[in-house]
Amino acid sequence: MDIEIRNLSKSYNGKKVLDNVSCRFKEGSITLVMAPSGQGKTTLLRILMGLEEADSGEIDGLDGRKMGAVFQEDRLCRNLSPVSNIRLVCRKNITKTEIIEAMDAVGIAGCASQPVRELSGGMCRRVAILRALLSDSSILLMDEPFKGLDRETKLIVMDYTKSKYNGRTVILVTHDEAEALYMAGEDSGRICRI
Numbered sequence: 001m002d003i004e005i006r007n008l009s010k011s012y013n014g015k016k017v018l019d020n021v022s023c024r025f026k027e028g029s030i031t032l033v034m035a036p037s038g039q040g041k042t043t044l045l046r047i048l049m050g051l052e053e054a055d056s057g058e059i060d061g062l063d064g065r066k067m068g069a070v071f072q073e074d075r076l077c078r079n080l081s082p083v084s085n086i087r088l089v090c091r092k093n094i095t096k097t098e099i100i101e102a103m104d105a106v107g108i109a110g111c112a113s114q115p116v117r118e119l120s121g122g123m124c125r126r127v128a129i130l131r132a133l134l135s136d137s138s139i140l141l142m143d144e145p146f147k148g149l150d151r152e153t154k155l156i157v158m159d160y161t162k163s164k165y166n167g168r169t170v171i172l173v174t175h176d177e178a179e180a181l182y183m184a185g186e187d188s189g190r191i192c193r194i
């Protein structure tokens with residue numbers, strides 16, 4: 001089922017952050033939500049997650065569905081290893097080998113057992129992304145997920161995300177035009193500008 005938002009508006013302290021935003025997020029596809037910094041992208045995701053309430057408008061297609069998320073902050077348990085962090089939220093039957101393989105694919109297998117507090121920012125980013133991609137959610141909300149990764153790593157992680165979202169409905173927000181075009185591939189119809 002597609003997710004659809006219609007005429008969504010939200011203000012904070014009288015300032016309009018979302019102004020009549022409408023968009024359809026196609027089932028099983030990645031949709032890129034684009035806007036300049038500070039224009040309400042995170043607010044839109046927070047509304048979709050139920051962490052904020054819109055002032056007006058409608059949302060269809062979310063009922064009873066499990067969501068995974070990559071927030072702008074990593075939100076990892078700093079004293080646990082990447083493997084343990086991923087295990088906390090991902091599907092029950094995942095094996096350690098599968099997790100290590102996924103970590104290897106994005107270049108961080110070497111730190112699988114180290115506590116997260118000892119990892120670099122870019123390593124933590126990749127753990128947070130894997131945690132979402134290995135979850136069994138049918139919807140994935142990603143807030144600037146590739147921010148802070150160097151060019152080469154970003155390409156690897158973007159390719160990995162494209163190959164592993166496995167038909168989930170992905171809503172990925174970014175202000176980076178090049179990133180959005182790369183993730184959308186040929187199908188620029190999947191870019192929603194708010």
Ligand SMILES: Nc1ncnc2c1ncn2[C@@H]1O[C@H](COP(=O)(O)OP(=O)(O)OP(=O)(O)O)[C@@H](O)[C@H]1O
Pocket residue numbers: 012013017035036037038039040041042043044175
């Ligand atoms: N809880 C809040 N209370 C008051 N103002 C808020 C709140 N949350 C967000 N805002 C304001 O709403 C505007 C949009 O914020 P939001 O984080 O949604 O933008 P964004 O497009 O995701 O920005 P960025 O690309 O910089 O992450 C900003 O001006 C922000 O200060």
